[in-house]
Amino acid sequence: xxxxxxxxxxxxxxxxxxxxxxxxxxxxxxxxxxxxxxxxxxxxxxxxxxxxxxxxxxxxxxxxxxxxxxxxxxxxxxxxxxxxxxxxxxxxxxxxxxxxxxxxxxxxxxxxxxxxxxxxxxxxxxxxxxxxxxxxxxxxxxxxxxxxxxxxxxxxxxxxxxxxxxxxxxxxxxxxxxxxxxxxxxxxxxxxxxxxxxxxxxxxxxxxxxxxxxxxxxxxxxxxxxxxxxxxxxxxxxxxxxxxxxxxxxxxxxxxxxxxxxxxxxxxxxxxxxxxxxxxxxxxxxxxxxxxxxxxxxxxxxxxxxxxxxxxxxxxxxxxxxxxxxxxxxxxxx
Amino acid sequence: xxxxxxxxxxxxxxxxxxxxxxxxxxxxxxxxxxxxxxxxxxxxxxxxxxxxxxxxxxxxxxxxxxxxxxxxxxxxxxxxxxxxxxxxxxxxxxxxxxxxxxxxxxxxxxxxxxxxxxxxxxxxxxxxxxxxxxxxxxxxxxxxxxxxxxxxxxxxxxxxxxxxxxxxxxxxxxxxxxxxxxxxxxxxxxxxxxxxxxxxxxxxxxxxxxxxxxxxxxxxxxxxxxxxxxxxxxxxxxxxxxxxxxxxxxxxxxxxxxxxxxxxxxxxxxxxxxxxxxxxxxxxxxxxxxxxxxxxxxxxxxxxxxxxxxxxxxxxxxxxxxxxxxxxxxxxxx
Ligand SMILES: [Zn+2]
Ligand SMILES: [Zn+2]
Numbered sequence: 001x002x003x004x005x006x007x008x009x010x011x012x013x014x015x016x017x018x019x020x021x022x023x024x025x026x027x028x029x030x031x032x033x034x035x036x037x038x039x040x041x042x043x044x045x046x047x048x049x050x051x052x053x054x055x056x057x058x059x060x061x062x063x064x065x066x067x068x069x070x071x072x073x074x075x076x077x078x079x080x081x082x083x084x085x086x087x088x089x090x091x092x093x094x095x096x097x098x099x100x101x102x103x104x105x106x107x108x109x110x111x112x113x114x115x116x117x118x119x120x121x122x123x124x125x126x127x128x129x130x131x132x133x134x135x136x137x138x139x140x141x142x143x144x145x146x147x148x149x150x151x152x153x154x155x156x157x158x159x160x161x162x163x164x165x166x167x168x169x170x171x172x173x174x175x176x177x178x179x180x181x182x183x184x185x186x187x188x189x190x191x192x193x194x195x196x197x198x199x200x201x202x203x204x205x206x207x208x209x210x211x212x213x214x215x216x217x218x219x220x221x222x223x224x225x226x227x228x229x230x231x232x233x234x235x236x237x238x239x240x241x242x243x244x245x246x247x248x249x250x251x252x253x254x255x256x257x258x259x260x261x262x263x264x265x266x267x268x269x270x271x272x273x274x275x276x277x278x279x280x281x282x283x284x285x286x287x288x289x290x291x292x293x294x295x296x297x298x299x300x301x302x303x304x305x306x307x308x309x310x311x312x313x314x315x316x317x318x319x320x321x322x323x324x325x326x327x328x329x330x331x332x333x334x
Numbered sequence: 335x336x337x338x339x340x341x342x343x344x345x346x347x348x349x350x351x352x353x354x355x356x357x358x359x360x361x362x363x364x365x366x367x368x369x370x371x372x373x374x375x376x377x378x379x380x381x382x383x384x385x386x387x388x389x390x391x392x393x394x395x396x397x398x399x400x401x402x403x404x405x406x407x408x409x410x411x412x413x414x415x416x417x418x419x420x421x422x423x424x425x426x427x428x429x430x431x432x433x434x435x436x437x438x439x440x441x442x443x444x445x446x447x448x449x450x451x452x453x454x455x456x457x458x459x460x461x462x463x464x465x466x467x468x469x470x471x472x473x474x475x476x477x478x479x480x481x482x483x484x485x486x487x488x489x490x491x492x493x494x495x496x497x498x499x500x501x502x503x504x505x506x507x508x509x510x511x512x513x514x515x516x517x518x519x520x521x522x523x524x525x526x527x528x529x530x531x532x533x534x535x536x537x538x539x540x541x542x543x544x545x546x547x548x549x550x551x552x553x554x555x556x557x558x559x560x561x562x563x564x565x566x567x568x569x570x571x572x573x574x575x576x577x578x579x580x581x582x583x584x585x586x587x588x589x590x591x592x593x594x595x596x597x598x599x600x601x602x603x604x605x606x607x608x609x610x611x612x613x614x615x616x617x618x619x620x621x622x623x624x625x626x627x628x629x630x631x632x633x634x635x636x637x638x639x640x641x642x643x644x645x646x647x648x649x650x651x652x653x654x655x656x657x658x659x660x661x662x663x664x665x666x667x668x
Contacts (some may be wrong), residue, residue, distance in 0.1 A: 021407070021413045021435075087443060105363050109420060109421060222439065
């Protein structure tokens with residue numbers, strides 16, 4: 001299977017994140033990419049397909065904030081990396097805001113995803129990697145892999161969060177539709193709910209979003225991913241959330257996966273995009289499922305058996321020692 | 335003029351707040367109350383009117399969070415005071431959330447207002463003080479003062495923020511309506527927009543909310559207080575925002591005040607509640623207006639000249655050295 005990664009995706013490296021009451025070391029490190037590369041061997045460098053596919057999903061003012069925010073933050077004399085402290089929880093809308101602190105909250109959902117001067121570059125190339133992998137599938141490959149780091153599934157049209165800035169799965173889905181592969185299904189098997197992806201396609205009937213994840217009653221992102229969230233308008237019924245309890249192991253996960261695949265099959269997608277997180281692994285430091293390394297091949301084989309052209313986009317996974325083996329195991333199922 | 339304060343309002347004292355990129359000392363200190371008391375002399379202790387007037391404005395699950403959150407936070411092993419790190423910026427709704435970190439974001443709008451084990455007690459007695467002052471006015475007093483500390487105007491029906499937990503002005507307004515004084519006008523002359531008060535009465539026609547404040551394009555709370563926010567539904571036209579630029583001094587402030595009072599006069603209130611913040615003072619450490627101490631008597635006299643029975647509820651003001659003189663000056667205008 002072809003795989004894609006650009007070394008510039010390593011540059012983004014915030015110092016810390018606000019988590020459970022205090023600042024802790026940022027968990028989404030460049031070492032994650034290194035661990036995956038060590039297991040997979042060298043990946044192909046993506047071509048530069050420009051900003052248009054990004055702007056087809058993300059708000060232009062938000063993209064501008066990602067590019068220019070860190071310099072404005074520094075110019076304002078703020079310490080450390082750019083992070084908000086107030087969020088528009090009601091009446092959220094586009095506004096002409098002058099102060100960088102205001103923009104920081106306007107374009108984010110948490111205080112756990114600081115922006116650095118390198119963030120835009122890394123997120124941009126993460127998006128280019130997913131677009132290169134999509135082109136491989138559009139060109140006839142059975143499956144392709146994008147080492148998306150930073151990850152994407154928590155980022156919405158105009159907000160970052162959960163270590164995510166550009167929603168790579170959504171960017172690929174939109175580009176696939178423009179490329180003639182439609183409808184598209186996105187299957188999110190990261191430990192955490194893919195709230196950004198859900199939000200982007202909430203009202204759309206041409207993208208089915210199915211997610212297996214830890215119950216948001218107990219796990220980040222808390223406010224999204226509940227079973228009663230099923231889409232609205234043209235997207236009514238095209239969102240499927242299957243929250244699972246902490247401690248879920250292979251068989252229960254596999255049963256939920258079968259439910260998701262069955263629903264996706266009825267949607268008859270031209271393309272499947274898998275948001276793959278290895279933070280479902282039993283030893284992940286910030287997650288609480290019990291999937292073993294050997295399980296990933298089996299789970300991937302269940303997906304592969306459906307026969308859809310498949311793009312696999314990397315999302316989370318924070319146990320660097322096991323990350324390479326978990327990713328390699330998953331890809332081996334295809 | 336009668337004034338009310340309970341010593342238990344001093345107990346709430348968080349260590350720090352997230353502000354402009356880092357944790358800084360919490361600005362809304364018990365010393366603020368001490369400074370006002372030193373200038374005014376002893377105030378009356380309010381009677382205990384119970385929780386019903388609070389629950390007439392605030393969500394019961396939110397009140398429960400204020401009471402029990404800090405103990406749950408401690409039991410979960412979290413360091414320091416209770417503060418969120420992720421906020422429901424889209425699709426906000428009531429949810430059954432198990433984790434204290436989830437509740438912390440669900441019931442707040444910022445990371446600048448930590449909860450301590452003493453917060454509920456102080457906020458409760460701040461509300462009792464405003465209810466006692468209301469009773470003085472209901473009983474025929476021309477005006478009465480409540481030393482509300484912690485303040486209230488940034489708190490919504492189910493969220494804290496901006497140093498505020500229970501919206502004292504809103505609690506008094508609702509109690510006044512229950513007591514037969516209706517309609518009610520709230521005039522907010524704190525430096526910051528009273529977003530919580532606006533939100534609580536956004537859809538209601540029986541409370542007029544007028545606010546003079548620093549332009550939210552440049553100042554907290556950023557996302558609310560813009561001139562185009564005028565209410566909805568039954569409350570369409572009963573919200574008036576008059577944002578003013580940083581550097582505003584007495585004459586421009588007074589002109590805006592005249593505009594607000596004219597609009598309120600057309601509403602013909604039975605009662606005026608003034609959310610008074612002394613952070614409009616020229617030397618305030620976190621604000622950027624240029625009102626002088628001697629100006630407050632004049633501004634208050636403009637309000638008093640309208641003749642409405644008036645309840646004055648304390649909001650912000652962070653220059654402790656000048657706070658007593660500024661409050662005393664304002665009250666002397668009535
Ligand atoms: Zn994850
Ligand atoms: Zn204020």
